[in-house]
Amino acid sequence: MSCATARRVISSTRSCVTDPHDYIRLLEACTQSNSLAHGQTVHQHLVKNSYRDSPVVLDKLTRFYISCHQLRLARRVFDTIPIAGKKHNVILWNQMIQAYAWNGPLNNAVELYGNMIENGVVPSKYTYPFVLKACAGLQDVEVGKEVHESVKRDGLESDVYICTALVDFYAKCGCLDDAREVFDKVCGRDVVTWNAMIAGFSLHGMHGDLVRLVAGMQEAGLRPNSSTVVAILPAIGEANALWEGKAAHGYCVRRWFHGDVVVGTGLLDMYAKCGCLSYARRIFDVLGVKNEVTWSAMIGGCVTCDSTREALELFDRVMLEDAMIPSTVMLGIVLRACAKLTDMRRGRRIHGYTIKSGSVLDLMVGNTLVSMYAKCGVIDDVMVFFSEMAFKDTVSYGAVISGYVQNGNAEEALEVFRKMQLSGIKPDLATLIGFLPACSHLAALQHGACVHSYCIVRGLTADTSLCNALIDMYCKCGKIDMARLAFDRTSGKDVVSWNAMIGGYGVHGLGNEAVSLFHDMQAIGVKPDDVTFIGLLSACSHSGLVAEGNCWFAAMSRDFSILPRVEHYLCMVDLLGRAGLLNDAYNLIQKMPVRPDVRIWSALLAACRIHKDIELGEEVSKNIQSLGAEGTGNFVLLSNIYSAAGRWNDAANVRTVQRDKGYKKSPGCSWVEINGVIHAFIGGDRSHPQSTLITKKLDELLAEMKKLGYCAESSFVLHDVEDEEKEKILLYHSEKLAVAFAVLSLSPNKPILVTKNLRVCGDCHTALKFITIITKREITVRDASRFHHFRDGTCNCGDFW
DNA sequence: ATAGGGTTAG
Numbered sequence: 001m002s003c004a005t006a007r008r009v010i011s012s013t014r015s016c017v018t019d020p021h022d023y024i025r026l027l028e029a030c031t032q033s034n035s036l037a038h039g040q041t042v043h044q045h046l047v048k049n050s051y052r053d054s055p056v057v058l059d060k061l062t063r064f065y066i067s068c069h070q071l072r073l074a075r076r077v078f079d080t081i082p083i084a085g086k087k088h089n090v091i092l093w094n095q096m097i098q099a100y101a102w103n104g105p106l107n108n109a110v111e112l113y114g115n116m117i118e119n120g121v122v123p124s125k126y127t128y129p130f131v132l133k134a135c136a137g138l139q140d141v142e143v144g145k146e147v148h149e150s151v152k153r154d155g156l157e158s159d160v161y162i163c164t165a166l167v168d169f170y171a172k173c174g175c176l177d178d179a180r181e182v183f184d185k186v187c188g189r190d191v192v193t194w195n196a197m198i199a200g201f202s203l204h205g206m207h208g209d210l211v212r213l214v215a216g217m218q219e220a221g222l223r224p225n226s227s228t229v230v231a232i233l234p235a236i237g238e239a240n241a242l243w244e245g246k247a248a249h250g251y252c253v254r255r256w257f258h259g260d261v262v263v264g265t266g267l268l269d270m271y272a273k274c275g276c277l278s279y280a281r282r283i284f285d286v287l288g289v290k291n292e293v294t295w296s297a298m299i300g301g302c303v304t305c306d307s308t309r310e311a312l313e314l315f316d317r318v319m320l321e322d323a324m325i326p327s328t329v330m331l332g333i334v335l336r337a338c339a340k341l342t343d344m345r346r347g348r349r350i351h352g353y354t355i356k357s358g359s360v361l362d363l364m365v366g367n368t369l370v371s372m373y374a375k376c377g378v379i380d381d382v383m384v385f386f387s388e389m390a391f392k393d394t395v396s397y398g399a400v401i402s403g404y405v406q407n408g409n410a411e412e413a414l415e416v417f418r419k420m421q422l423s424g425i426k427p428d429l430a431t432l433i434g435f436l437p438a439c440s441h442l443a444a445l446q447h448g449a450c451v452h453s454y455c456i457v458r459g460l461t462a463d464t465s466l467c468n469a470l471i472d473m474y475c476k477c478g479k480i481d482m483a484r485l486a487f488d489r490t491s492g493k494d495v496v497s498w499n500a501m502i503g504g505y506g507v508h509g510l511g512n513e514a515v516s517l518f519h520d521m522q523a524i525g526v527k528p529d530d531v532t533f534i535g536l537l538s539a540c541s542h543s544g545l546v547a548e549g550n551c552w553f554a555a556m557s558r559d560f561s562i563l564p565r566v567e568h569y570l571c572m573v574d575l576l577g578r579a580g581l582l583n584d585a586y587n588l589i590q591k592m593p594v595r596p597d598v599r600i601w602s603a604l605l606a607a608c609r610i611h612k613d614i615e616l617g618e619e620v621s622k623n624i625q626s627l628g629a630e631g632t633g634n635f636v637l638l639s640n641i642y643s644a645a646g647r648w649n650d651a652a653n654v655r656t657v658q659r660d661k662g663y664k665k666s667p668g669c670s671w672v673e674i675n676g677v678i679h680a681f682i683g684g685d686r687s688h689p690q691s692t693l694i695t696k697k698l699d700e701l702l703a704e705m706k707k708l709g710y711c712a713e714s715s716f717v718l719h720d721v722e723d724e725e726k727e728k729i730l731l732y733h734s735e736k737l738a739v740a741f742a743v744l745s746l747s748p749n750k751p752i753l754v755t756k757n758l759r760v761c762g763d764c765h766t767a768l769k770f771i772t773i774i775t776k777r778e779i780t781v782r783d784a785s786r787f788h789h790f791r792d793g794t795c796n797c798g799d800f801w
Numbered sequence: 802a803t804a805g806g807g808t809t810a811g
Contacts, residue, residue: 230802233802234802261802262802263802264802265802265803266802266803267802268802269802269803291802292803293802293803294802294803295803296802296803296804297802297803298803299803300803300804301803327803327804328804329803329804330803330804331804332803332804332805333803333804335804335805336804336805362804362805363805364804364805365804365805366805367805367806368804368805368806369805370805370806371805371806374806393805393806394806395805395806396805396806397806398805398806398807399805399806400806401806401807402806402807403806428806429807430806430807431806431807432807433806433807433808434806434807434808435807436807436808437807437808463808464808465807465808466807466808467808468808468809469807469808469809470808471808471809472808472809494808494809495809496808496809497808497809498809499809499810500808500809500810501809502809503809503810504809529809529810530810531809531810531811532809532810533810534809534810534811535809535810538810565811566811567810567811570811599811
């Protein structure tokens with residue numbers, strides 16, 4: 001019966017159909033012509049005429065609905081067929097499962113397969129590939145393995161189709177060994193089998209195996225097709241293997257694949273990931289057919305390659321000219337661009353759009369929004385949005401945690417990390433890497449060490465970035481030996497590992513160790529970068545290694561082709577200035593190829609204070625003020641220079657100017673971790689619950705200190721007050737409060753680590769030496785520039801900071 | 802074929 005005839009029959013006969021075969025023929029015709037409306041009319045008729053009990057008719061009806069992509073209707077009809085009527089109709093089960101496997105929901109495919117087994121329906125060899133496809137999509141290893149067992153039981157282990165599906169399933173689930181095992185047993189592997197295997201290795205970034213596989217495929221006499229190329233391109237991009245990328249591109253041109261949208265998109269994405277944005281753009285421009293994915297890949301490539309403006313231009317163009325409706329992927333890419341540019345206005349606009357389109361509900365888009373607000377520094381908006389997210393995963397928490405860390409609020413990061421664990425979400429690698437800097441910042445050793453144990457238990461310590469974060473954490477928590485241990489145990493050290501360790505030695509005043517490690521680094525063949533030299537030069541500076549510092553500063557551009565940045569000059573000015581070579585420091589500033597900024601002059605001013613050079617101090621101070629910079633610290637330094645020289649009037653004048661200009665000294669804050677809790681103190685602060693005890697302890701210590709010859713160094717006080725008052729003000733400096741609290745809270749044999757946001761004050765530095773004698777404790781203070789290890793009345797900085 | 806949070810220095 002032709003379609004036209006069928007249609008005529010349907011419209012004329014209405015209720016005259018009596019033979020079920022007529023229905024069957026009608027439904028077949030509707031299926032062929034894909035006419036949903038007619039088929040539904042037939043459906044109504046057969047319901048009226050009680051043919052709904054005929055399995056044969058219902059079989060046809062189910063297939064009709066499947067072919068019209070009406071899966072729900074198909075399923076409803078399918079379910080009305082009694083099990084007896086479909087027990088031997090595997091083909092119908094297969095069709096339903098196939099439909100689900102192709103169009104979703106995938107778990108329906110798996111569920112239906114379960115029903116089938118439960119009801120004693122024997123699967124055919126066509127059943128397995130569909131179920132496996134669903135398992136691959138769902139990453140359902142358990143069911144997939146059951147299917148594999150059935151395949152073995154049915155003796156289908158060498159069937160190419162089934163085995164290809166098995167390889168694909170294992171590969172997508174990351175069970176590459178299983179995939180390999182099946183793959184090796186297949187007789188008559190074809191291109192699709194190879195592609196499944198190749199795609200699996202590509203998906204899991206196993207670059208080396210991938211290259212061998214593609215070669216193996218060609219040796220077996222099979223030609224890679226466009227799917228093969230498309231599968232390997234992401235891996236090439238990820239490995240930054242430009243040379244192989246170009247080879248793949250050449251192959252595409254030879255085989256005439258390069259005009260294909262999917263291949264073209266893959267190629268341009270690969271080039272962008274390899275950092276060759278211009279190649280990517282050329283492919284994009286000549287590609288005849290572009291779809292939404294092509295545009296997304298191009299725009300995302302621009303973002304990756306730091307051509308963020310170009311990315312937004314392209315986005316505007318496609319939105320305006322092509323009136324494209326952006327997908328969630330596209331929106332995520334554009335939000336990342338906004339984050340990179342800290343373009344919050346556009347970010348908010350896109351956020352509005354995602355609300356309208358419903359994409360906000362997409363977890364990835366939501367997480368990108370969190371990160372966008374965090375990178376723009378509006379942490380309040382981060383929290384509002386984050387708390388409203390219906391679903392949060394470890395990435396959401398990771399974005400908030402690192403958002404807090406990036407905005408200098410490590411304590412909040414600690415709190416969010418705790419909440420995350422309470423809500424039952426396990427931190428993954430990236431979350432931990434993002435969280436560790438919070439521990440580093442706070443010198444929260446107990447939290448940091450806890451993370452370390454967790455990483456060991458979870459087997460995450462093979463990751464270089466994680467080890468780097470651990471090295472840094474131990475350095476910043478004062479545990480330089482633990483840092484070195486972590487460093488030594490880091491396999492695959494990269495430049496960041498070396499930099500972290502060298503910088504760590506530097507801030508601990510272990511300049512020689514830093515230099516020696518720098519030599520090791522070169523011996524092993526790791527190329528130092530600009531950060532390495534910042535760490536190395538500042539290490540020399542903290543340890544007074546003038547000759548070494550000069551030598552490496554000269555070498556960095558000469559032997560390593562790294563042009564010194566302002567930061568490097570800063571280290572050198574610091575190095576020379578501290579060593580008392582004020583003229584050399586001044587000359588270096590004069591020779592700088594870039595204009596010296598406030599930081600440079602401040603470093604020199606600090607040196608002037610140490611070496612009591614009033615004349616140069618005044619000149620430097622003028623330079624600073626002429627830059628229009630509101631460096632409060634500079635007023636303090638200059639005033640200190642005058643006070644130290646006994647020129648009290650000049651010192652007072654500086655303070656008056658400072659006050660008139662409205663500059664306030666940023667408050668000094670110190671903190672200490674006791675049993676995993678951070679206790680913070682501000683100078684003169686009495687808000688701590690144990691304030692009375694702390695004050696009492698400090699008074700006791702003061703009395704003892706005086707007996708040993710301590711005398712308050714009032715040049716470190718800015719206020720115009722009497723000497724006894726000055727003594728009190730100094731006594732309640734934040735670092736002393738924190739130390740006193742630690743003395744009260746920690747058992748006598750435990751070392752104390754106090755952290756301060758500014759540089760430690762000179763009087764406190766002296767006082768702490770006395771306190772180590774009185775309490776017989778080791779006290780470490782980490783200030784804004786380095787560690788001070790106090791022990792038996794001395795500090796390892798040699799009063800040289 | 803396109804997408805989210807992460808390590809060093811300043």
